[in-house]
Amino acid sequence: MKSSTVRKRLLKQLSYHDRRTNSLRLWQYSKGRRAHGRATLESATRIDGFYANPDDAFAEAAVETRLANEIENPVNQFMARIGDAAFVLTDDQPLKLTRYVFMLFQRSRARRLAAHPLMDAKAAAFESFLSNEARVRVNCEEH
Numbered sequence: 396m397k398s399s400t401v402r403k404r405l406l407k408q409l410s411y412h413d414r415r416t417n418s419l420r421l422w423q424y425s426k427g428r429r430a431h432g433r434a435t436l437e438s439a440t441r442i443d444g445f446y447a448n449p450d451d452a453f454a455e456a457a458v459e460t461r462l463a464n465e466i467e468n469p470v471n472q473f474m475a476r477i478g479d480a481a482f483v484l485t486d487d488q489p490l491k492l493t494r495y496v497f498m499l500f501q502r503s504r505a506r507r508l509a510a511h512p513l514m515d516a517k518a519a520a521f522e523s524f525l526s527n528e529a530r531v532r533v534n535c536e537e538h
Contacts, residue, residue, distance in 0.1 A: 404471060405499075406436045445502065462498060470495040 410419040413432070423434040448454035469491045476482045500506055524530060 403436050404474065410436060445507070466491075466494050466498050 406421060407419060410421050411432070412418075413420040419436055420432050421434040421436065422430055422432045424430045444455065446455040446458040473482070473488060
């Protein structure tokens with residue numbers, strides 16, 4: 396499944412109309428590469444198998460559906476009106492926006508890539524701790 400890490404509605408607000416293709420496009424920037432304006436809304440932030448689970452072929456679709464229902468759709472109900480001067484946030488909408496922005500961050504490629512070195516550091520710390528029997532014994536006796 397090709398998971399879009401940023402919702403199409405948000406990307407549409409940042410896009411421009413390309414006369415040559417008669418479609419909406421985005422400027423895409425990558426470190427060490429030249430920027431280009433050929434990215435489609437569907438492909439700009441898409442990551443194949445972002446939530447894939449090799450043990451469960453349907454897990455990714457279930458996660459995407461749940462994220463849509465619980466986080467994206469509640470924000471999409473008022474997102475288009477946010478720029479309106481007459482729009483007033485209700486008490487629960489800031490929390491919905493916070494969850495939405497947090498989800499966008501968690502879905503980013505940069506966040507995904509940063510997870511690997513972090514997990515390696517955690518694993519090394521656990522291995523170091525567990526290799527010291529005296530330290531493990533002291534912690535077990537304290538708890």
